Amino acid sequence: MNVMKSLHRWLRAQRGWLVGGVLVGSTVLLWTTWDAWRDYARWRPLRPADVAAGEGGMLGGAEWRLGSVEILDPKDLALGRRVPDDAVVLVAHYAMTPATGADQKLLASCDGRLSDAKGRHWEEYPIELSRLHLGEPRGCVAELSADAGIRSAPPGAPWHFAHAYLVPSDVALGAMPELILPKLQPRYLRFQRR
Template identity: 35%
Template sequence: MSLPRTASPHDAGDGPTGWWRRNRFWLAGALVLGALAFWLPYRDAVHEFQDRREPRHPRDVAAGQWGEYEGARWRVAAVERVDDVPEAFAGYPHDASSLLVVSYDVVPGRAATPDLLDRCKGRLSDAQGRTWNAGAMPHASLDRTRQRLGTRCGSRTNADFEREAARPGEPFRFHHLYQVPRAVPTAALRGEIAFPPFTTTPAGTYLRFDLRDAGAVE
């Protein structure tokens, strides 16, 4: 007569080793889900932080067309270029540069007050990712040009030192000035209008205009 065999803790399927083997797929899935639970909120937080720091989401506007942005309509009215500006510094040193004046028309809605519009910033960019900020010109000789043209988006000071402001439903023209490398053609540049990223809906959006055939004067 043989006695029943007593299970050994070393038998396959029993003990810690067997438990890990039976549940290895579930444990792997739990590990992946746990990692995602930490990673996804972190990624979203990073993206939100970047959106609040700088404009990252362009709304492209074709040449000559209007773009809707932050309660107003915007378009490039004209582009004028002067190529006899020497020695500039625009992210890197170069010997020959050009003065570029981009003229915009804005038609504000009722909620887009002049003070709100004046918060806008102008920038140029090219396909290589280089950017030039409006008004960031080092030459004191260009100050007169900067002062002669209204560079704020919603108001300007006239010759009598009185404020002229944009009105709802009426076009208001303003100008952004840039100093760019002479070797970069105007057609390769895009004009940008941006508000502080954390104030836009969605956050970090901005208008990006095609400057080709936008009434340009080379």
């Protein structure tokens, strides 16, 4: 009991120093990690703009729409690589309609990925799908050439392209396609499916 009284007395006497220590410690921790958190938020897609099924979403001066989603059996495709037994190929077909004055280089930098309800992600075109031919371009622009630069669909005209993903079969039905423009992160588009 005597020990408790002396501890209580000591804590009351040192109250100002203890509060000051907590404040200084918190400030130092925030000060030293602020740049890291800011960089994390800048380069990671953190804020999805959900796009309802059948609707379009604006990002980077263009309207992006998810057309259809196909689920293919990798055994029926000539991939030339071994894929896991429980995997399927999910192909998301998109249409991008640039507005007048849209930055073509920004639109050309689009990346696709897939996410599920658990927060897991799959990137587009893993190495196993390097030989997959879909009949549609893989990229978000019509043409990349050294002499002409980047040419895309004219403003108001849609450009159709596809992204393919290799995912576990149990994920394919509920997965949501996402489109990311790296310079506009942390915002990105997440498409709901029917």
